Amino acid sequence: MIPAIRSCGSRLRPARLACARASWSIGCKQASLPVVNFTARRHLTFTPRLGNESSSDPESSTESSSAEDQDVRKTLDEIGFAFDIDGVLYQGVNAIPGTPLLLAGLNNKRARYIFLSNGGGTLEEVKAESLGTRMHLSKISRNRLITGRIILSHTPMRAWSEAEKQQTVLITGVRIETAREVANELSILYGFTNVITPSDLLKANHEIYPFDKLKESLHAKHRALPGGMSASVITDPYCSPDSIPPNALRIDKILVWNDPRDWSVDIQLIHDLLVSHRGYLGTISALNGDASLPNRGWQQDGQPELWVSNVDLYWKTMHPMNRFGTGAFVEALKGVWSAVTGGAELQYQAMGKPLRSTFEYAHQRLLLDDAGRITRSKSSMEQAPSPDAGQKRPLRRVYMIGDNPESDIRGASEFKPDDGTEWVPILVRTGVWRQTAAEPEPRFKPAVIVDNVVEAVLWALGNEGIHLTREKLMEWA
Structure with a gap:
């Protein structure tokens, strides 16, 4: 959870605040917010803090300008x-x-x-x-x-360890194929080597999502699952861990990279992975609902970490009303998760502002x-320090x-x-x-x-x- 804003004093000098003809106090709700009208200020000009009179002499003017x-x-x-x-x-x-x-x-x-x-x-x-x-x-x-x-x-993800970048990640976002390409920039930026998208999973197992899909647009591009993994070999969600086939798909992390497009598919897949045993798609953890465990057993069985690139509820476009952003998707996911789990907390890591x-x-x-x-x-092939x-x-x-x-x-x-x-x-x-x-x-x-x-x-x-x-x-x- 993001902590509430703290009330604090300002360290700006009074003389500098006077230039805006206003006072302010960060975090104090009773503070009067200055609204600056620069039309009224356009007579102001920069005055060098030199302590001497200006001169009409060209050489003096040059020195003053310098x-x-x-x-x-x-x-x-x-x-x-x-x-x-x-x-x-x-x-x-x-x-x-x-x-x-x-x-x-x-x-x-x-x-x-x-x-x-x-x-x-x-x-x-x-x-x-x-x-x-x-x-x-x-x-x-x-x-x-x-x-x-x-x-x-998601820029700070570039600093993640090489071990993390070798994990299998499910990534979704505004353009999921573009997001995959970003994550797969092996030699310069992010460096994730095993990236899977919702489109890949829909292609690998048509039964994952029973409704009409945006096959010819959003999900038209897909790739085979890496390493010969399969998204359809598990047929019993309550099977014992010992009986899970070695080629069963396992997801280590879920990365929500900015404004998912197909909320229904994405929420379904994220739900399936967060209730699974250790991220094996198609399984259900035996620990779910165990009141003796933290969070009543939900997300306590090695499920994938859920990372969200930002939590902005709105963003501005040319439309007169604000449009929903990634934060709105997270709130929708929270609502479904609460209904499924009886009010358990959705545990996730957020990035971006205001963190x-x-x-x-x-x-x-x-x-x-x-x-x-x-x-x-992109052509330098150098790793950013x-x-x-x-x-x-x-x-x-x-x-x-x-x-x-x-x-x-x-x-x-x-x-x-x-x-x-x-x-x-x-x-x-x-x-x-x-x-x-x-x-x-x-x-x-x-x-x-x-x-x-x-x-x-x-x-x-x-x-x-x-x-x-x-x-x-x-x-x-």
Whole structure:
């Protein structure tokens, strides 16, 4: 279970909060949330903190400009940005206005930034290409601004041990054949060697699911089960463990990689494996319902571990209403599991935001300040190093810019890295959250609510003493 958000005080200096004309307190429901109107702030310009009068002399102006740039670079060297993607950088197929210039400007100033998404089911490079397409970036610009900075919900799985990657895993998600290909990237990224999809199982045993299937679309692609394993040799679910045929299919892990498409098939298969004896498909554990055991015996007999890439209930598309995400699938699975087991807990491991493990991974990437360490080029055939490899540079503050209070804002608010860096959540209005009469304020409180990602960066820079107009920020590009 994810712990409730903790109430905590802010470490932001009052002088910096004054620039936004607002006060805030993370986690306090009674706090007044600042809503920044940057139209009223566009008269503000950056003033170098030099302590001397400006001069009309050209040489003095050049020196002042150089000092200003050095001051900006010094500040940017101490902070970082973590951008959510869907609902922050784009909606549907359209980029939020100003985002290409924003990223180009931050890149030119050598600011540290990453893209921290609960999306998944694809390679990080493919996600980078998709983001670049929405922003109408050339390949050169995409490689400079985006490639190597993407962290998806399942990216931390790359650091799993080789022993785990040798296990047999059932994987499902938005595009199950693509998910298999991601997991099978042997030489560079994930490295799972025995990957099975629901489509494979439906082909191997037609009786697994008795209803009409999406054979000609979703389940059209399938492969033979690895190692000569069979999904149909067990005919008695209560057979003794000693009588299980040696070629019977056994699943070690179940990986839900982002927004499953055929919920009915997936819930059926996950149920079958979680009630099985040690992951043998077609068996039923004798320990199920044993009140003397933890969780009344459910999931206590070596069943596969269930991993979920994220628990986002909603995500934002071009549709005016939010669409269900992976979290909705998990809630549906929980409901079925509770009905089957008489209320037993569904035991699973979650990844993605708002979990600490995901934010810790992202934090280490920012400390490394080397985009190439986040994900390697597909042609390089190199294994990405662990998050703690390389030379780290400390950070004073990281601004998490997101659209979902339940994942982006909650995660950044609760994350307290051991090195003392402060993560500051900023909520934008372009995504999941909408202010309504029923929900005038988000349940998890951000530092500030702004209209879009450009205004979020302007607020963050203002909080650091760099007061810019939108136009001036765009000139950084």
